[in-house]
Amino acid sequence: MNQVTKTIVLIHGLWMTPRSWNLFHEYYEMRGYRVFAPAWPRLDGEVEDIRRNPSALDGLGILEVADYYENFVRSLDEPPILIGHSFGGLIVQILLDRGLGAAGVAIDSATPKGIWKLPFSAIASVSPVLLNPWNYKRTVALTFEQFTYAFAHTMSETEARSAYQQNTIPGPGRPIFQVASANFNPWAATKVNYRNPHRSPLLLIGGTKDRLVPAVQNRINYKKYARSQAITDYKEFPNRSHLIIAQEGWQEVADFALSWAQHHALTETHTQTQTPPRDRMSSL
Known part of the structure; x- marks a missing residue:
């Protein structure tokens, strides 16, 4: 099959750095892709450096992150496949809505405005941030126990501790507050046009044991696109x-x-036939 793009942009999530994409990054490069995994704006240095002084991230918000990635994507010589994890998945949805990318994949995506379902595990996962309103302008570090509950409870303690040491940094609290208050804010930074018929194809991926963004939220996110003629899966x-x-x-x-993104980016390039998302839901 012909490939419509050979470029991939990986967008990491909150409390993470591009290190979280190391496995995907190498895997895609070995398949001949040009892979970029730029860090969020203001996120400079290695994990250990950021842990020592995360103050540069204080007050960082979703629109600043989205604008940064928009500028990066526009600087490339071809529309890339956009793949985001967690808050990176929300950024992918925002960028697609802005007309960017050949296709987008949002993995365990933080929720855009309009999703009201809030399971207890999601509340518990972000409570270290939301319980203190001063965290809106500060960075917040997760303890190993908090990280394990929200991110890695299906791993062994050894695996979870390794992931914690390798990947986690204090994260800005503002994005959590922005998602939590989005449904009460007409100018919410997390707003996307679910009916946009012109955006590139979007795949949402959920995990059945995800506590931070439970699969039910991913399913609701998917169904929000039901009235758009753009490809959604x-x-x-x-x-x-x-x-x-x-x-x-x-x-x-x-x-x-990757196979989904390449197939649907190619389909979108060569045909105008698009299937409404409510007819395209699949699961393993």
């Missing part, structure tokens, strides 16, 4: 926690995301 992987991109079985997720 949903895939749910069993026994995956929020750290789906680094836990056992990550290759299956990487393969599915």
Whole structure:
């Protein structure tokens, strides 16, 4: 099959750095793709440096992150496949809505405005941020126990501790507050046009054991696009926690995301036939 693009942009989530994409990054490069995994704006240095002084991230919000990635994507010589995890998945949805990307994949995506379902595990996962209103302008670090509950509870303690040491940094609290208050804010930074018929194809991926963004929220997110004629699809992987991109079985997720994106980007390029999302839901 001909490939419509050879460029991939990986967008990491909150409390993470581009290191979280190391497995995907190498995997896609080995398949001949040009892969970029730029860090969020203001996120400079290695994980250990940021842990020592995360103050540069204080007050960083969703629109600043989205604008940064928009400028990066526009600087490329071809529209890339956009793949985002967690808050990176929300950024992918925003960028697609702005007309960017050949196709987008949002993995365990933070929720855009308009999704009211809020399971207890999601509340518990972000409570270290939301319980203190001063965290809106500060960075917040997760303890190992908090990280394990929200990200890695399906891993062994050894695996979870390794992931925690390798990947986690204090994250800005503002994006959590922006998502939490979005449904009460007409100018919410997380707003997307679910009916946009002109955006590139979007795949949403959920994990059945995700606590931070439970699969039910991903399914609702998917159904919000039901009135758009743009291609939208949903895939749910069993026994995956929020750290789906680094836990056992990550290759299956990487393969599915890439093959889906290439197929639908190519279809979108060569035909005008698009299937409404409510007819396209799939699961393993």
